[in-house]
Amino acid sequence: MAVFSSRKWVVDSFNELNTKYQYDLTYYEARLYNNTIPLTKGFDAVCVFVNDTVDEEIIKGLKANGVKQIALRCAGFNNVDIEAAQQHGINVVRVPAYSPYAIAEHSLGLILSLNRKFHRAYTRVRDGNFALDGLLGFDLHGKTVGVIGTGKIGEIFINLVKGFGCKILAYDKFPNEKLQKAGLEYVELHDIYKQSDVISLHCPLTYETFHMINEYAIAAMKTGVMIINTSRGPLIDTEAVIDGLKKGKVGYLGLDVYEEEEELFFEDHSETVIQDDKFVRLQTFPNVLITAHQAFFTKEAVMNIAETTFENVKTFLKDGKTANDVIPKAASK
Numbered sequence: 001m002a003v004f005s006s007r008k009w010v011v012d013s014f015n016e017l018n019t020k021y022q023y024d025l026t027y028y029e030a031r032l033y034n035n036t037i038p039l040t041k042g043f044d045a046v047c048v049f050v051n052d053t054v055d056e057e058i059i060k061g062l063k064a065n066g067v068k069q070i071a072l073r074c075a076g077f078n079n080v081d082i083e084a085a086q087q088h089g090i091n092v093v094r095v096p097a098y099s100p101y102a103i104a105e106h107s108l109g110l111i112l113s114l115n116r117k118f119h120r121a122y123t124r125v126r127d128g129n130f131a132l133d134g135l136l137g138f139d140l141h142g143k144t145v146g147v148i149g150t151g152k153i154g155e156i157f158i159n160l161v162k163g164f165g166c167k168i169l170a171y172d173k174f175p176n177e178k179l180q181k182a183g184l185e186y187v188e189l190h191d192i193y194k195q196s197d198v199i200s201l202h203c204p205l206t207y208e209t210f211h212m213i214n215e216y217a218i219a220a221m222k223t224g225v226m227i228i229n230t231s232r233g234p235l236i237d238t239e240a241v242i243d244g245l246k247k248g249k250v251g252y253l254g255l256d257v258y259e260e261e262e263e264l265f266f267e268d269h270s271e272t273v274i275q276d277d278k279f280v281r282l283q284t285f286p287n288v289l290i291t292a293h294q295a296f297f298t299k300e301a302v303m304n305i306a307e308t309t310f311e312n313v314k315t316f317l318k319d320g321k322t323a324n325d326v327i328p329k330a331a332s333k
């Protein structure tokens with residue numbers, strides 16, 4: 001298996017587990033994209049992450065190189081052309097849940113940090129500045145939190161936020177029956193925008209959710225709203241949110257994902273001039289907090305990712321399919 005976008009944590013967790021599985025692993029720091037297709041020659045499987053590109057052209061290249069399986073070591077699969085993979089007879093597997101707690105807890109962390117300004121207070125105190133001006137927060141208790149997407153992560157997030165005494169409003173294309181029975185209030189998207197003090201995104205990136213947070217959605221929101229996105233960058237139209245921040249309509253923005261993150265995240269760019277002007281503009285706002293796709297990054301999640309990936313490969317070798325196969329919607333009916 002050729003493991004792309006490898007970093008120390010990937011190599012360490014995979015090697016630790018591989019003492020049991022004994023796979024023949026080759027690690028590449030490079031992303032999988034057009035120029036790195038030749039690196040896949042002779043491998044049975046490629047293992048990729050969120051910012052690797054697996055479009056039709058890449059899939060044709062993988063097929064020509066003899067690759068039989070694409071093992072995603074993440075839950076989202078918006079970066080893979082699954083129709084093309086099926087057409088070319090390449091199995092695609094993913095890790096549907098490695099630790100929904102990690103992402104839900106990180107979302108809560110962003111809310112608390114943005115509100116109580118921990119990130120700013122930390123540098124101030126280190127600098128001997130003990131003034132409180134500019135650090136005023138609000139009680140989360142009693143605020144309305146709108147949750148878009150109530151799957152595995154959304155459900156845990158709701159339970160965490162409930163502990164603060166917040167009112168929860170939810171929207172999901174396919175409401176979660178268990179949560180409905182427990183009294184969760186599902187409303188239309190527009191009502192989420194209109195009534196929420198905090199809006200947290202936990203739905204996948206699809207053609208329907210692409211830029212769901214756009215100028216119209218923002219216009220419908222409360223002035224001073226807090227928007228949290230730990231899901232996928234393109235759910236938010238960055239230009240629209242920058243405009244909302246400049247006008248004061250958006251009061252706080254917490255991101256763990258960014259529309260154009262492929263060129264930035266998971267790399268050290270501290271010695272280079274960042275060319276992405278929208279990203280740089282976002283960094284200038286005092287009420288924006290960005291983490292670089294680290295919501296999943298807990299010890300538990302990393303070991304679960306390795307274990308599920310290895311099991312996916314094992315099951316595919318044995319049965320030709322797995323419970324974690326990603327197949328096109330039409331084929332799954």
Ligand code: NAD
Nearest residue numbers: 076149150151152153172173174202203204230231295296
């Ligand atoms: P999930 O599949 O359990 O839940 C997603 C929910 O979104 C489902 O309930 C689904 O019905 C709903 N949904 C689908 N289409 C929708 C739409 N058009 N509008 C509203 N809701 C819709 O997935 P999950 O495990 O909870 O993960 C949610 C997302 O979190 C993933 O898609 C992924 O993009 C993201 N994620 C981010 C990280 C990170 O490190 N930042 C890690 C893992 C997952």
